[in-house]
Structures are given as structure tokens and as C-alpha cells.
Amino acid sequence: MIRARFTRPFLARLLVVFSAALLAVSALAAPAPAAPASVTGPTGEQVTVSTTTVSPGDAFQLDYFFGNTSDSAQSVLVSGSFAPADAVTFITGTGTSNTTLVSGNPPVVQLSPAARSKAEATVRFRVSPDFTGSQIVLTLSEGSPAVPFGTLTLTTPQADVSTSTTLTGSLLTGTLGVDTAATGNGPAAATGVTLTTRLPAQTTSVTGLPAGCSYAPGTQQVTCTTATLPNGTTTHFAYTANLSALTVGLPLTITTTRTASAPSDPVASNDTSTDTCTVVTGLIVLC
Incomplete structure (x- = not known):
């Protein structure tokens, strides 16, 4: 078996070459600043x-x-x-x-x-x-x-943020599962993204709120924020709305709206999303 032996000067030169190669790759990967x-x-x-x-x-x-x-x-x-x-x-x-x-x-x-x-x-x-x-x-x-x-x-850089709202019904519990989401459509990353969701008037409380979300009983609204939303990513906020006695046949509609983000959002048509469920009995909700 042949064993290779490397001298210290050779290893030092090899390290210099390797470091230079890494710097070159990093320079290629880094975005170029806007030219004059x-x-x-x-x-x-x-x-x-x-x-x-x-x-x-x-x-x-x-x-x-x-x-x-x-x-x-x-x-x-x-x-x-x-x-x-x-x-x-x-x-x-x-x-x-x-x-x-x-x-x-x-x-x-x-x-x-x-x-x-x-x-x-x-x-x-x-x-x-x-x-x-x-x-x-x-x-x-x-x-x-x-x-x-x-x-x-x-x-100026712009960042389109679209919203989605998905509801899940319940059997015998009188609750609504709520999943709202913000998707970054670029081209830039969005920051300070805020979604405001208006819950039905029959909402008595909200449970399972994730980090970044808060509930205001007086307005029946849930507000959720995320600090950064890169292009091509989606952030979900899922929780449960607890409902009072329901009227059969009553539609339950929930609306989510992007109420803040930066930089400017060039597409207003996807800022709001809704989903609707129907009350089948006093305790059964189908979506």
C-alpha cells in the first residue's frame, strides 16, 4: 500500500487555493448591487x-x-x-x-x-x-x-402577498377550524406581513392561536403577523373558533385580508380570501 505524504508548505498552498475558490463562488452567488x-x-x-x-x-x-x-x-x-x-x-x-x-x-x-x-x-x-x-x-x-x-x-422592489382561507366543520362540537395563509409571490421578499381575519358574529372564543396571532373579542377579529415572507414561501396560521348556539341553514363566512406588508404590494386582487360553511343542525357545521 502506498501512503501519500504532504509537507506543511504544500498543505498551506492547498489551503490558500481552496479559500480563494470559496471566495470566488461566494462572489458569484452574491446578488450584484444596482448599477449606476x-x-x-x-x-x-x-x-x-x-x-x-x-x-x-x-x-x-x-x-x-x-x-x-x-x-x-x-x-x-x-x-x-x-x-x-x-x-x-x-x-x-x-x-x-x-x-x-x-x-x-x-x-x-x-x-x-x-x-x-x-x-x-x-x-x-x-x-x-x-x-x-x-x-x-x-x-x-x-x-x-x-x-x-x-x-x-x-x-422600487415590490412583493406581492396573496391570502387563502380554509375552514373545517365539526360534528357535535359547534366549532370551526380556521386555517389562514399568506404566500409570497415576489419578486422581493415581503416583511411585516399582517393578516386580519373577521370571524362570524357567533364566535364566543378562539383557542389554539399560534405565535404571532391575537384575538380581539370586541371586533371578532384575529390578527396574525409574520416578520419575513420570502418569495415562493407560504406561512399558515391555524386555530379554532368556538361558536354559540347556531341557526340551521345559517351560512358562516370568514374573510381574511392582508392589511400590512412591505415593500409595496402590486396586486390588490389577491389580498382578500373567504370561505363559507353551513349550519346543518345546532351543533353540526359542514364546510
């Missing part, structure tokens, strides 16, 4: 946005650059407009001594480099914390009167 984007105006000025993906409350910046390659001084006026107009607020702006920022959202930026020099400015903004749209479009213009020359689009 730029547009160039008719006179050669360039406007770059620091990121193309933002969330409500995020800050981002626009960088303005104009390199004058001629033998005489030049000046260019750059203005713009956000749509929706109230999606973004101005934070601050700075620039080289040959730039002028005039108040606005975004401000009008005048870049005036001398011969064979450059002018630069940076303007910072914040996305409104209440913004619920899917994108913000900045249209950039040059001159006065302003002539549009390009757009920059910022997208």
Missing part, C-alpha cells in the same frame, strides 16, 4: 444616478459632469423633473466653483467650465417614505427653454 446609470446631453454634459433601485426612504444622488475640450469657455444649463413629482425630495447640492445650483426639485444646474477644464456638481435626494409606486422617472432637459434629452428610471 448615465445619460449624456446634446452639449456633452453627463448626468449619472448613483443607483437604479431604491426603496421608500432611501437616499440617492445625481452627479453632473461637463468636460470642456474647446479653447473657449462654455456653459450649459441642465434641468429636470421627477414623475411622480412628490416621490422625491431634495436634500442638498454641492459643486465646483464654476457651477450654479438654482432651487428646484431637482435643482437647475448650470455648468460653466473655462477652456479645457471641467465643471462638476452632486445633488442628493430622498425617496418619500410613503412612496408606493413601482418606479420613478427623471426627465432631463438642456437649455432655456428646456429641451428634453434623456431619462433616468429608478425602480
